[in-house]
Amino acid sequence: MVSLNATVFIQIINFLVLIWALNTVFYKPIRRILSQRNEKISGLEKGIDKFEHDAVEKDLALKSGIKQARENGLRNKEDLEAEAREEEKKIIEKINEKARADLEVIRAKITREAESARVTLLKEVDGFADDISRRILGRAV
Template identity: 55%
Template structure:
């Protein structure tokens, strides 16, 4: 059987003192360091998550800005093309109108020239006819 004497109580007191000393000297500092490390890791993970969100937001904003800039550029391009087409149409109409006016003027000039040549030849027909008749007949008509 086990004898319970005062050495057992001393051993229990020694054991409790040793647990208390180990707790103060070893376990609490280690738990404190582990807790600090855990908090630091949690903080770093939160920072990483925040940076990831910020990066995603910035990337989305950049993509949105690019999309808006392209849309704006496309609208400006279409506006410029429409303006150029209208200007081209007006220029072609102006050139066609000028060409029609020039054509009418040339036809009028040709008609006047033809009429003046015809009247001048008409006046000289009698002279030419007399000269031809004289040459054919060999005498003065």
């Protein structure tokens, strides 16, 4: 049977001192390091989550910005096209007005030249008539 004597108590005290020494020297630093590592990992995970959230927000903002820029560009393009059409109409109208004015000048010039030619021919008609009659008849009229 087991007898209780001083060696059992010494063994118990020795065991408790050993547990205290191991706990102090090995387990507490290891637990502290593990705790620090867990804190660091959880901090990094929070950072990752934050960066992922920021990346999603930035992606949405970028897509929104691109969409807005595309809409603005399309609106500007339509405005520029409308301005160009108006400018084209003005230019065509100016060209048409100039062409009408030039046409009127040319018509007036042709009318003046025709009138001048008519007056000249009327002055010479008697001479031509005499010349033709002389050639046809073979004598002076």
